[in-house]
Amino acid sequence: MTTMTDTSVREFKMPDVGEGLTEAEILKWYVQVGDTVTDGQVVCEVETAKAAVELPIPYDGVVRDLHFPEGTTVDVGTPIIAIDVSGAAPEVAQTPAEAPEVPAADVADSAPEDKPQGRQPVLVGYGVAVSSTKRRPRKGPELPLQQASVAIQTELNGHGPAPASPAAAVVQPRPLAKPPVRKLAKDLGVDLTTVIPSGPDGIITREDVHAAVTPAEAPAPVTQAPVTQAPAVPAAPAASYDTARETRVPVKGVRKATAAAMVGSAFTAPHVTEFVTVDVTRTLKLVEELKQDRDFAGLRVNPLLLIAKALLVAIKRNPDINASWDEANQEIVLKHYVNLGIAAATPRGLIVPNIKDADAKTLPQLAEALGELVATAKEGRTSPAAMQGGTVTITNVGVFGVDTGTPILPPGESAILAVGAIKLQPWVHKGKVKPRQVTTLALSFDHRLIDGELGSKVLADVAAILEQPKKLITWA
Secondary structure (H helix, E strand, O other): OOOOOOEEEEEEEEOOOOOOOEEEEEEEEEEOOOOEEEOEEEEEEEEEOEEEEEEEEOOEEEEEEEOOOOEEEEEEOOOOEEEOOOOOOOOOOOOOOEEEOOOOOHHHHHOHHHHHOOOEEOOOOOOOOOOOOOOOOOOOOOOOOOOEEEEOOOEEOOOOOOOOOOHHOOOOOOOOEEEHHHHHHHHOOOOHHHOOOOHHHOOOOOHHHHHHHOOOOOOOOOOOOOOOOOOOOOOOOOOOOOOOOOOOOOOHHHHHHHHHHHHHHHHHOOOOEEEEEEEEEHHHHHHHHHOHHHHHHHOOOOOHHHHHHHHHHHHOOHHHHHHEEEOOEEEEEEEOOOEEEOOOEOOOOEEOEEEEOHHOOHHHHHHHHHHHHHHHHOOOOHHHHHHOOOOEEEEHHHHHHHOOOOOOOOOOOOOOEEEEOOOEEEEEOEEEEEEEEEEEEEEEEOOOOHHHHHHHHHHHHHHHHHOOOOHHHHHH
16 A cells, blocks of 8 residues: 555445445446546445445546555445546556455355356246346446335235325425436435535535535545555464354354344333234235236336235325334434335345335336346345335245235334235135135334234235235225
8 A cells, every 4th residue: 555645536435335334345346557547437335234236436637546455344434446537547557455364254245246057036926037247337427326125025016096195295496417427426325405505596516415425525635544454364373162063154244234223122022913914815806907008118017016005005094004103312213205115135144235215106106116126136236225214115935935924014114014925725615615826914113103904904904905906996
């Protein structure tokens, strides 16, 4: 590493790409010392406690130094790359520091392109991908789009427009910014509503976004302290277990954060789970009809779409279930919008991306949003923003062939619906025993703010819609 006193050298610091995250692991560098980069170009991929994220550089110039090798965990706010903004090539080409030796399990966990085939992230209900997709380094100023998702089951889909709730009609004014600036803000994890505009007529500029990421640097020359290379990992002591019979995998990243969140949720919110077994034969017939509907041309129509719509209608009829518990202020926070989470299992662990304002979407719009969520999940690239702000969640354990489960609430939410396997079973229909398509639903909820009556009403409404999906028209 070199000591930099030249004011033409800009240091890009590890940003907080989530909410309050304190560190991130550098998974892959997409540039080397001496490469020319442009504002907005992706230079590296990092893994936080929530997801893998690609970082764009906010400068034009030449890479002068990479401060950390791949596999290093770096605190938020620490410089990770130096860019010579004068455009001059570095006097001496340097190479990134040699990566310290790490256990094989660490490497397997932090290098997604080395994952064995067939271990792509899977949305419950869509099966395991059989091919291995390697990420290609980005070229030029291309900006990353969204990123990763999980468990949902047999194909699920629906009927009828979803009306927005009265309170959902109150919309915050949209910040003024050009599309490239919005793209930059999204990639850097900056909320445009918090950015102070400096452009004409209150328009947010690229400089405003950059200023929101890191404080403006002083104009006077500042002598940078030498960046010390990450210390080499000491040789691991001899294993105290039989390595031929056991494998130990470090708990970190998404899996570590998920484990902590689940323990916190399980021992903070008093969970109650209720169950109902439902005849969904008519729902499956409606799915087949919608597949032929011109309004759904090119969209993925499956049972999940109808289950999601049924839950949204049930929430509209029973809005108090869409809430959260504020322990600090001892308040119940009623949400006048629904950000519908879909639990997703990925090689890095369980994540729950959500569809923003799902209650305000028509059925085709909801189908399109679910399709996008599935696509990003298969790519293993769900953005941190997509996993924040959920209000209620669906998880489908039926894809694994089980009848149902007792799901644990995601932190900050009050209800989660588990969907079991849809199976052909003997069922009493119109007074006769007939083979019908049947599934079991389980609704877990926070008993501090949701009593048995409210939870039962919501679950009963979802079941009634799935048994008679025409209720979507009359109840919506």
